[in-house]
Amino acid sequence: MSDKLAEICATKRVEVSERKPKGLRHWPTPSAPRGFEAALRAKSQTGIALIAEIKKASPSKGLIRADFDPAAHAAAYQSGGAACLSVLTDAPYFQGHEDYLITARGACDLPVIRKDFMVDPWQCAEARAMGGDAILIIVAALDDVVMAEIEDAARQENLDVLVEVHDETELERALKHLKSKLVGVNNRNLKTFDVDLATTERLAKLVPDDILLVCESGISTHSDCLRMAEAGVNTFLVGESLMRQNDIMHATKRLLTGHG
Numbered sequence: 496m497s498d499k500l501a502e503i504c505a506t507k508r509v510e511v512s513e514r515k516p517k518g519l520r521h522w523p524t525p526s527a528p529r530g531f532e533a534a535l536r537a538k539s540q541t542g543i544a545l546i547a548e549i550k551k552a553s554p555s556k557g558l559i560r561a562d563f564d565p566a567a568h569a570a571a572y573q574s575g576g577a578a579c580l581s582v583l584t585d586a587p588y589f590q591g592h593e594d595y596l597i598t599a600r601g602a603c604d605l606p607v608i609r610k611d612f613m614v615d616p617w618q619c620a621e622a623r624a625m626g627g628d629a630i631l632i633i634v635a636a637l638d639d640v641v642m643a644e645i646e647d648a649a650r651q652e653n654l655d656v657l658v659e660v661h662d663e664t665e666l667e668r669a670l671k672h673l674k675s676k677l678v679g680v681n682n683r684n685l686k687t688f689d690v691d692l693a694t695t696e697r698l699a700k701l702v703p704d705d706i707l708l709v710c711e712s713g714i715s716t717h718s719d720c721l722r723m724a725e726a727g728v729n730t731f732l733v734g735e736s737l738m739r740q741n742d743i744m745h746a747t748k749r750l751l752t753g754h755g
């Protein structure tokens with residue numbers, strides 16, 4: 496595991512150990528899960544399926560969006576044609592917050608993935624309580640037993656699971672130990688933070704047909720999408736390049752269609 500990921504997960508374990516004894520926070524009861532994977536599968540049959548990310552900052556880039564407004568960004572992503580949203584809830588490293596997820600989901604009809612570092616199955620109940628429709632499992636961050644436990648907990652909460660891998664070894668572990676048919680290839684190298692779209696191209700060849708593959712990180716133009724389509728991938732997770740645009744709705748349309 497990269498030093499940074501290890502550090503983030505250690506911080507997260509402390510956070511969870513403080514929250515868990517207090518029980519779930521009393522957020523308003525959320526509506527039933529909206530079907531994250533189903534929305535992606537439906538859109539990907541006829542075109543590009545986009546998970547648009549609400550991301551204020553990151554450890555590698557610092558502040559990405561100064562006038563951060565989760566409700567407005569969620570509505571803009573939906574009008575622009577996104578299939579789903581991703582909302583960062585990790586505070587220490589990404590300046591995220593649970594309230595951003597609640598606000599964003601309330602401002603649109605799209606399914607939302609709670610983007611955080613899952614280290615304990617309990618976080619799945621928490622993700623659902625705040626309205627999440629899916630969670631992320633980062634294979635690099637977990638051992639085989641714990642990741643399967645987190646996946647089971649997610650399924651009990653009726654949450655979909657996006658399984659994130661960076662290389663062949665992680666992909667093999669994911670396919671062997673997890674049931675989810677939604678797998679993301681993160682093009683960002685967690686040790687160097689470099690992004691290389693060739694990572695998706697390489698791993699796409701190894702993924703069975705029943706898996707829906709998501710290309711994550713480093714996508715900024717419609718040509719990037721077309722390049723990935725050559726490798727058979729038409730589902731994307733995009734954050735920074737959209738969050739830096741003044742007009743997020745038009746930028747989303749442009750990313751999806753090449754014009755607008």
Ligand SMILES: O=P(O)(O)OC[C@@H](O)[C@@H](O)c1c[nH]c2ccccc12
Binds near residue numbers: 611633713733734
């Ligand atoms: O901002 P980008 O390069 O478009 O990347 C989005 C997304 O892939 C990235 O935010 C991400 C992928 N996996 C993660 C895990 C934790 C936090 C963030 C992420």
